[in-house]
Amino acid sequence: MISKYLEAGSTYAGDIDSLILLILAVVGFWGLLAEVVFFGLIFKFAEKEGVKALYVTGEDPKEKRWVSIPHYLTLIFDVMIIIGALRVWAEVKLDMPQADETVRVTAQQWAWTFTHPGPDGKLDTEDDIRTVDELHVEVGKTYHFELASRDVLHSFSVPIFRLKQDIVPGRIIKGWFKPVITGTYDIQCTEICGIGHGLMPAKIVISEAGKHQAWVKANAGVAAVAAPVSGSTGGMP
Amino acid sequence: MRQYLPFVLSSAVLAATGCNSIHPDGAAATLPGEELYRSCEPCHGGAGEGNPSIAAPAIAGHPAWYVEAQLVKFRSGIRGAHPDDYEGLRMRPMSRQLYTQAEIKAVAEHVSKLPVQKAAPTITGDAAAGAVSWGTCQACHGVDGKGNPAVNAPPLAGQNDWYLLTQLKKFKAGIRGTNPDDTTGGTMRPMSMTLADEQAMKNVIAHINTLSR
Ligand SMILES: [Cu+2]
Numbered sequence: 543m544i545s546k547y548l549e550a551g552s553t554y555a556g557d558i559d560s561l562i563l564l565i566l567a568v569v570g571f572w573g574l575l576a577e578v579v580f581f582g583l584i585f586k587f588a589e590k591e592g593v594k595a596l597y598v599t600g601e602d603p604k605e606k607r608w609v610s611i612p613h614y615l616t617l618i619f620d621v622m623i624i625i626g627a628l629r630v631w632a633e634v635k636l637d638m639p640q641a642d643e644t645v646r647v648t649a650q651q652w653a654w655t656f657t658h659p660g661p662d663g664k665l666d667t668e669d670d671i672r673t674v675d676e677l678h679v680e681v682g683k684t685y686h687f688e689l690a691s692r693d694v695l696h697s698f699s700v701p702i703f704r705l706k707q708d709i710v711p712g713r714i715i716k717g718w719f720k721p722v723i724t725g726t727y728d729i730q731c732t733e734i735c736g737i738g739h740g741l742m743p744a745k746i747v748i749s750e751a752g753k754h755q756a757w758v759k760a761n762a763g764v765a766a767v768a769a770p771v772s773g774s775t776g777g778m779p
Numbered sequence: 780m781r782q783y784l785p786f787v788l789s790s791a792v793l794a795a796t797g798c799n800s801i802h803p804d805g806a807a808a809t810l811p812g813e814e815l816y817r818s819c820e821p822c823h824g825g826a827g828e829g830n831p832s833i834a835a836p837a838i839a840g841h842p843a844w845y846v847e848a849q850l851v852k853f854r855s856g857i858r859g860a861h862p863d864d865y866e867g868l869r870m871r872p873m874s875r876q877l878y879t880q881a882e883i884k885a886v887a888e889h890v891s892k893l894p895v896q897k898a899a900p901t902i903t904g905d906a907a908a909g910a911v912s913w914g915t916c917q918a919c920h921g922v923d924g925k926g927n928p929a930v931n932a933p934p935l936a937g938q939n940d941w942y943l944l945t946q947l948k949k950f951k952a953g954i955r956g957t958n959p960d961d962t963t964g965g966t967m968r969p970m971s972m973t974l975a976d977e978q979a980m981k982n983v984i985a986h987i988n989t990l991s992r
Contacts, residue, residue, distance in 0.1 A: 652868070652871075653871065653872070673862075674856075674861070741875055741876070
C-alpha cells in the first residue's frame with residue numbers, strides 16, 4: 543500500500559514497511575485520541591471564577607477507569623504488534639534462504655570495502671573483485687553478506703532494502719537480501735564510529751544480469767577499484 | 780484568554796522545532812585557512828605535529844603545493860582509496876570536508892605557515908647503509924631531504940619516521956602510487972622498489988633522521 547510512495551528494493555522491504563505502518567496506525571490512533579482527551583480535560587477543568595480546586599485520589603472506580611481501560615488496551619495492542627514484528631523478524635533474521643552469491647562487507651573508520659566473488663562465484667579466489675564505497679549486485683539474485691569491522695562498531699544500512707545490521711569488531715555477522723529493483727542507491731553507516739561517521743557514504747549498484755555480468759568480467763581480478771566521488775576532483779566547482 | 784495558554788504554548792514549541800533548517804551548502808563562503816584547519820586538528824594536532832595513535836603524520840610546514848596536491852588526490856580517489864590503505868581511507872573522507880579548490884588552497888597555505896615540528900625518532904637502522912641508498916633518493920628529495928617542487932618531491936627530513944616507513948611499504952606494495960591518474964606517485968613507486976626489504980627501508984629512514992629541516 544505504502545510502496546506506491548516509498549520505493550521497496552528488497553523482497554522483505556514491503557513487509558517491514560507494513561509492520562511500521564501497523565505500528566503507526568495503532569500508536570497514531572490511540573495517541574491522537576489520548577491527546578484529544580487530554581486537551582479536552584484541560585479546557586473543561588480550566589480555572590473558573592468561584593470554583594475551588596479539588597484533590598483527586600483516583601480510588602473511585604469511575605476515575606480509575608481512565609487509567610485501567612487504556613492499560614488493558616495497551617496490552618492487547620502490544621501483543622498485536624509483537625506478533626507482527628516476530629513474523630517479520632523470522633523472515634528477515636531467522637530465515638537464511640539459499641544464497642546465489644556471497645559478498646563480504648568490511649567497514650572501517652571511514653570507508654566500506656566490498657569483496658565480490660568474481661566470475662567463479664566463490665570468495666577468496668584470485669578473481670575476487672574488491673571495491674571501495676561501491677557494492678555491485680544483480681537484481682533477482684539472493685545474496686548472503688558477511689559483515690566485518692577493521693576497528694570499531696559500525697552499522698551496515700541499506701535504506702532501499704530496509705536493511706540495517708550492526709557490525710561488531712571481532713565477529714563475522716551474516717545476513718541476506720534479494721534485490722527486486724535496479725538502480726543506484728545509498729549505503730550508510732548508522733552507528734556513530736568516530737569523527738568521520740557522517741562522511742562514510744557508499745553506493746549499491748543493482749543491475750540486470752547482463753549489465754552486472756559485464757561489470758564482473760571487466761573487473762575480475764583487478765586489484766582495486768575505488769568509487770569515484772561524484773564529478774571530477776570530488777565534485778568541487 | 781488564560782484557558783488558551785496551553786494551546787498557544789504547545790503551538791509555539793511546534794513552530795520553533797520546524798525553524799532550525801540551516802543548510803551548510805558550503806559553496807557559499809570560503810572560510811579562512813586557520814578556521815578550516817580546525818577540522819584537521821583532532822588528528823594532525825593543533826601545531827600540525829601529527830599523532831602516531833591515529834597514524835596521522837606531521838604536516839606543519841609542508842609546502843603548500845604538496846599539501847594542496849595531496850588533498851586533491853585524497854578527494855578524487857587517487858590516493859587513499861585502495862582497499863588495503865587503512866590509514867589513507869581514514870584521511871580520504873576528511874579531505875571531503877573541504878568544499879572548493881579555494882578552501883583547499885586556503886588550508887594548504889595555513890599548514891605551510893605552521894612552524895615545522897621536530898619529530899622524535901622511533902626507528903633504528905643502519906644510517907651508514909641508508910646513506911648509500913639515499914644516493915638514489917636525493918636526486919628528487921634533495922641532498923638534505925628538503926624536497927624539490929620542480930619534481931613534485933616533498934620534504935622528508937623531520938617527518939615522523941614511522942610514517943615514512945608505512946608510505947614506503949605502501950608504495951612498494953602498490954597501495955599508493957598505482958592509480959593511473961597518480962603521475963607523481965607513479966614516479967615515486969619504482970623508487971621504493973630499489974629498497975630490497977623492510978631493513979633497507981629502515982636504514983634509509985635512519986639516515987633521513989640524521990637530516991634536519
Ligand atoms: Cu561507521
